[in-house]
């Protein structure tokens with residue numbers, strides 16, 4: 245299996261080797277946790293002793309400065325041991341460390357980061373609430389400013405590391421003003437520490453996976469915290485959360501790679517030793533195909549994760565890439581673990597191998613840190629916006645000699661911005677794109693210089709004459725148009741629209 249990517253620096257390559265050795269040494273302890281459900285305190289201490297809690301923390305604050313790539317490398321290896329270990333580590337990174345490194349002031353960094361780097365303080369991130377899930381902007385927990393303090397009230401649920409963490413990065417509402425809400429300036433981010441009066445654990449959830457990691461509901465009842473615990477400015481909460489979620493998605497996805505690798509390790513070794521119908525099950529092509537699919541899912545996920553991490557380390561905000569990695573890896577990890585069980589047959593489904601436990605862990609990968617549906621929304625919106633220039637509609641016209649619809653790159657002779665000129669363009673477009681409306685820009689590209697207002701005036705007149713149908717967007721603005729049947733008939737002779745391949749029998753055409 246490929247270990248280091250060629251773009252990793254020496255520190256990261258070394259880290260990968262050390263983390264791999266640690267994982268291999270600790271896998272038995274990880275298996276114990278899936279039976280005992282005990283929090284991995286001892287292993288976390290070992291992780292801390294290696295300085296890995298400081299992987300993302302700059303050296304000046306006692307960290308390693310190994311970047312997002314560095315923490316991802318560690319999360320990947322810890323996730324081979326058990327989900328509780330990997331999650332407790334990762335959640336500290338995206339529940340405090342990232343927010344402080346990226347948005348904290350000097351005093352906050354000096355106060356918290358060296359302790360976090362030494363693993364003395366574990367973290368948690370608190371976004372979700374009983375009535376607020378995917379729609380995170382709707383957070384109801386409030387933070388009221390009173391002198392040098394903020395007073396927090398509300399509940400947070402599904403919080404990983406609840407109770408075990410020492411510091412909690414909490415997002416709360418600091419403004420009810422509609423204009424702040426409209427500009428996403430209504431939220432702020434705070435550090436709340438364990439032991440603050442009024443801050444308590446309400447519930448610990450029984451879950452089918454991530455065994456050993458407490459996950460629960462936290463209650464904030466008039467919780468007073470110093471104003472200096474606010475990260476960034478009042479109103480910066482949404483921005484801090486979005487940055488944090490990009491980081492979280494990369495790191496969370498890195499933690500899906502370990503179980504996929506373990507699944508491959510098990511299926512390959514298992515099938516080399518399992519004999520049915522007088523042959524090893526690894527020699528059966530259908531099992532080889534499944535393993536090939538597993539390898540493809542694993543290697544593609546790994547590439548996406550470390551590509552997004554590389555972008556982050558290069559100072560690029562990889563919103564789409566982080567969401568793509570998360571969407572793909574989370575769905576791939578479920579496929580890979582399910583296939584591993586299939587290839588191992590009944591043994592795969594017993595608790596006597598770790599594969600079924602990893603399988604139960606995979607489902608929540610598609611829910612935490614934003615669901616697969618939310619990832620698809622982020623990818624669709626973000627990518628189409630970023631690629632808008634490359635995605636312009638090609639101009640398609642009727643080929644002069646071949647009389648077929650074809651796209652062109654050379655500039656067209658432009659029509660006059662008159663009713664007749666616009667109708668001709670719409671009629672020609674019907675031939676090339678028979679089911680499509682034309683946008684105002686599509687039409688303008690083919691007209692001599694004209695403004696939106698002039699074009700809208702022409703289209704409105706044509707619509708009143710029944711020659712054009714206009715499409716309005718959700719805000720009621722005219723955005724597209726097409727020729728009506730009458731418009732097509734007026735613009736061109738019917739023969740213009742005919743397109744009959746030569747092989748069609750003449751008898752069949754009338």
Ligand SMILES: Cc1cc2nc3c(=O)[nH]c(=O)nc-3n(C[C@H](O)[C@H](O)[C@H](O)COP(=O)(O)OP(=O)(O)OC[C@H]3O[C@@H](n4cnc5c(N)ncnc54)[C@H](O)[C@@H]3O)c2cc1C
Pocket residue numbers: 335368369370371372376377378379401402403404405451454459608611612613614615616617618621
């Ligand atoms: C094990 C576990 C650990 C977690 N850890 C943490 C943590 O540490 N900190 C934290 O803050 N949160 C945590 N969460 C919460 C997690 O982030 C949320 O569960 C997740 O964001 C989804 O919110 P929800 O469960 O309320 O589902 P809902 O938002 O109610 O969604 C339900 C369904 O509707 C779909 N849906 C919602 N909106 C849309 C839309 N606009 N378009 C299409 N589909 C939509 C969703 O995709 C989903 O399929 C954790 C959750 C779990 C299960």
